[in-house]
Amino acid sequence: MIEVKDVYFTYPNGIGALKGVSITIQNGDFVAIMGQNGAGKTTLVKHFNGLLKPTKGKVLVDGVNTRDISVARLARKVGFVFQNPDHQLFCETVEDETSFALKNFGYKPNIIERRVTWALNLLSLTQYRKTSPFMLSGGERKRVALASVLASDPKIVILDEPTIGQDHQQKEKLRQFITQLRAQKKTVVIVTHDVEFVAECNPRVVLMTEGKIVADGRANKILTNYNLVTKASLVPPQVTQIFMKLSDLGLPTNVIDVYEARKVFLNSLEGS
Amino acid sequence: MSVFDGLKFRKVSSPVHNLDPRVKFFFVCVLFVVAVMFFQLLPLLVLFFVPIPFVLVARVKREWIRSLKGASMLAFIIFFFNFIFNYIYNEYPNIPSASLIEYSVAMTLRFVVLVETFSVFFLTTSPDLLGLALEQSHVPYEFCFAFTTAVRFVPVLADEAQTIMDAQKSRGLELERGNFLKRIKNYIPILIPLIVSAIRRSLELAEAMESRAWGATEKRTNLYVLRLGKTDYALAFTSIFMLVVAILVWRFVPIPPLSVILSFLQL
Numbered sequence: 428m429i430e431v432k433d434v435y436f437t438y439p440n441g442i443g444a445l446k447g448v449s450i451t452i453q454n455g456d457f458v459a460i461m462g463q464n465g466a467g468k469t470t471l472v473k474h475f476n477g478l479l480k481p482t483k484g485k486v487l488v489d490g491v492n493t494r495d496i497s498v499a500r501l502a503r504k505v506g507f508v509f510q511n512p513d514h515q516l517f518c519e520t521v522e523d524e525t526s527f528a529l530k531n532f533g534y535k536p537n538i539i540e541r542r543v544t545w546a547l548n549l550l551s552l553t554q555y556r557k558t559s560p561f562m563l564s565g566g567e568r569k570r571v572a573l574a575s576v577l578a579s580d581p582k583i584v585i586l587d588e589p590t591i592g593q594d595h596q597q598k599e600k601l602r603q604f605i606t607q608l609r610a611q612k613k614t615v616v617i618v619t620h621d622v623e624f625v626a627e628c629n630p631r632v633v634l635m636t637e638g639k640i641v642a643d644g645r646a647n648k649i650l651t652n653y654n655l656v657t658k659a660s661l662v663p664p665q666v667t668q669i670f671m672k673l674s675d676l677g678l679p680t681n682v683i684d685v686y687e688a689r690k691v692f693l694n695s696l697e698g699s
Numbered sequence: 700m701s702v703f704d705g706l707k708f709r710k711v712s713s714p715v716h717n718l719d720p721r722v723k724f725f726f727v728c729v730l731f732v733v734a735v736m737f738f739q740l741l742p743l744l745v746l747f748f749v750p751i752p753f754v755l756v757a758r759v760k761r762e763w764i765r766s767l768k769g770a771s772m773l774a775f776i777i778f779f780f781n782f783i784f785n786y787i788y789n790e791y792p793n794i795p796s797a798s799l800i801e802y803s804v805a806m807t808l809r810f811v812v813l814v815e816t817f818s819v820f821f822l823t824t825s826p827d828l829l830g831l832a833l834e835q836s837h838v839p840y841e842f843c844f845a846f847t848t849a850v851r852f853v854p855v856l857a858d859e860a861q862t863i864m865d866a867q868k869s870r871g872l873e874l875e876r877g878n879f880l881k882r883i884k885n886y887i888p889i890l891i892p893l894i895v896s897a898i899r900r901s902l903e904l905a906e907a908m909e910s911r912a913w914g915a916t917e918k919r920t921n922l923y924v925l926r927l928g929k930t931d932y933a934l935a936f937t938s939i940f941m942l943v944v945a946i947l948v949w950r951f952v953p954i955p956p957l958s959v960i961l962s963f964l965q966l
Contacts, residue, residue, distance in 0.1 A: 439765070473865065476869055478865045478869065497873070498868040498869065499868065499871045499872065499873045502868070502869050502870060502871045503871070506869070507866075507869035509862065509865070509866040509869070511862075513892060513895065513896050513899070514859070514862050514863045514866045514892055514896070515863065515866040515867060515870065515888075515892060516892060516895075517887065517888045517891035517892050517895075527870055527872075527888070528870040528871045531870065531871030531872055531873070532871050561895065575870065576869070576870065579871070
């Protein structure tokens, strides 16, 4: 469980990135943190694993204040996958890359071996085990970065902009993958602008503008609130936009999912 | 990485920002040369205070102090090595003399003077003006461009290094753990991604430049032309004056060590 209690954060250059943020993320939650550029999304999640310490207020991870524990210790519990895989890949093979965190945590070789095999298999990277990560494509590198974090089996997984630069197929895989993580009772936090991706997952959405949380609730509540969404420089999902334009037909406006939309349409057609 | 913060330019208008970059560079070079000329504490102490009025006038105190803080670790290392090696070679096993300490402090101060002057220069000079200054000094445009690009990418690289450090810390890397050699080894996971991305970036930059017809015309013209004003001449003459005085002092005046001056004052 992550508890953020009235956190303020000011960068050394004087820019206030968080202005009184409070949020509780329960175990097993799936949260999408959304908002425009510079709203403080990444700053907020960097508090979850102690990379940033609040200027005022406190952050508790499973009851432990992030001030009292090093990032390296917290990393066992909180896995953080950065936006750009090129910021973390440095090993000669995908295998070494995936075992880096495990070695840092001091696991035994046979456990490392097992975890690496498991993670590579999970992200269908087994065939690249002995390949240099620098030889892989962008999407594959992103998966290696993901594997390298998941190999240590953290309880909480934070994904910063996981959909950027991914084609539709990869996004779909990512979505299935998140579903899988949730089935394992893991807490998943994603930071994203990708409204369509969030609409398909229907997680809890936390909307941020200018360092404050402006809305918190189910995706189908938040993303269908036109005023709220535009205030955060986003647009409602396309499905919702259609339903908004068709509201004079008496159709509901809180639909975000294609399958649900189909159901609603069929029902209304049958009705007429 | 905070040492790089002291090199980040912010667009503000102040008498120091508006100085001609060529004159400012000349001034910085004079300070540099004078700092290297002397190894006694007294003149270096004087030099230490020379850039401070510029910092105050330019209102870049905070950034400037931060760059000094960033350099403090390096300064400490310089002091440490000067002190230890000179002590072992010259004075061991006697107790270290005052002049040895003074010499080590002077060497450290020389480094600090270099950092502080360059910090003021880069904090108050936009990379564009710098490139323009080089061009007007008849440096080939290729070199000017390479130079301005290098300067411009310093803060970008510093930001990137910070992100990489965060990413590796999130994977359990502990930078401050282990002995000296282990600590250096800890930086490999930071350096490799940094170098790889710098190379990638340079290739992208080259492509972007070529697609915008870089080097298509032999003779380039500029929208802005640098002209020297009154304050520029004033600073130029001050610099020359400083250099001349420094050379005269260096050549003809024996500088007593600080300990002698202090004991003299006490009498």
